[in-house]
Amino acid sequence: MSDRPRPLTVPTEDQQQMLAEVRRFAEEGIRPRVAEMDAVGKLDPAILKTLFEMGLMGIDIPEEYGGSGMSFTDAILVIIELARVDPSVSVVCDVQNTLVNNAIRRWGTEAQKKKYLPKLATEIVGAYALSEAGSGSDAFSLRARATAEGDGWKLSGSKLWITNGYEAGLYLVFATVNPEAGYKGITCFLVERDDPGFKVGKKSAPRRRSRSSSTT
Ligand SMILES: Cc1cc2nc3c(=O)[nH]c(=O)nc-3n(C[C@H](O)[C@H](O)[C@H](O)COP(=O)(O)OP(=O)(O)OC[C@H]3O[C@@H](n4cnc5c(N)ncnc54)[C@H](O)[C@@H]3O)c2cc1C
Numbered sequence: 001m002s003d004r005p006r007p008l009t010v011p012t013e014d015q016q017q018m019l020a021e022v023r024r025f026a027e028e029g030i031r032p033r034v035a036e037m038d039a040v041g042k043l044d045p046a047i048l049k050t051l052f053e054m055g056l057m058g059i060d061i062p063e064e065y066g067g068s069g070m071s072f073t074d075a076i077l078v079i080i081e082l083a084r085v086d087p088s089v090s091v092v093c094d095v096q097n098t099l100v101n102n103a104i105r106r107w108g109t110e111a112q113k114k115k116y117l118p119k120l121a122t123e124i125v126g127a128y129a130l131s132e133a134g135s136g137s138d139a140f141s142l143r144a145r146a147t148a149e150g151d152g153w154k155l156s157g158s159k160l161w162i163t164n165g166y167e168a169g170l171y172l173v174f175a176t177v178n179p180e181a182g183y184k185g186i187t188c189f190l191v192e193r194d195d196p197g198f199k200v201g202k203k204s205a206p207r208r209r210s211r212s213s214s215t216t
Pocket of ligand 1: 091127128129130131132136138161162164
């Protein structure tokens with residue numbers, strides 16, 4: 001047998017088995033609810049519950065932190081599989097795994113990992129709050145400020161287009177501690193939904209095309 005590296009596009013037997021389960025859930029548990037979720041612009045909580053139960057919200061969180069102990073590639077394969085049926089559900093899973101969990105795993109302190117990763121794998125949704133009304137692709141121009149206060153930090157500013165913003169219990173909020181330092185002044189804060197002063201704004205209603213609207 002060849003010992004050449006396997007192309008990422010060819011899943012292993014274990015991955016194929018896992019993807020078959022994800023596909024079954026996507027077809028039976030998600031597809032029948034897609035039209036209704038699109039119409040009301042809201043994620044069905046039953047779907048979120050199953051994503052946690054199947055270990056799909058902590059795919060590459062190591063088992064020692066209560067996760068599924070799989071790889072980043074596994075997470076990507078799951079995200080692709082979910083996107084076949086519902087890109088919105090897929091992006092919920094994507095942000096949780098590839099942005100939130102991954103950032104805490106790579107850059108969090110040991111205490112932060114112990115506190116948050118087991119919860120992210122089993123019960124709380126995470127959000128990655130980077131974009132603002134005036135900074136999208138140009139993320140380094142963000143205006144959210146963080147100032148030292150007592151033994152902590154005070155954040156001021158607002159974020160926009162935050163996936164999972166509505167459902168999350170934990171937010172990775174990007175803010176600058178020193179605007180003069182440019183991108184080097186930007187850092188990330190872990191904000192819990194109940195932290196004083198923090199507020200989730202109103203979600204805009206889903207856009208619908210009226211019968212008389214033009215397509216041009
Ligand atoms: C489905 C979805 C989920 C999202 N989830 C999150 C989230 O969880 N957290 C979060 O923080 N943000 C989120 N965002 C926001 C997303 O990160 C921004 O929409 C994105 O960064 C682009 O910013 P913008 O929309 O302001 O577009 P702009 O930055 O204004 O860009 C507009 C267009 O100009 C192009 N452009 C920009 N700069 C250049 C350049 N220098 N050269 C050439 N072309 C350029 C872009 O490619 C784009 O086509 C989400 C967006 C979407 C659509």
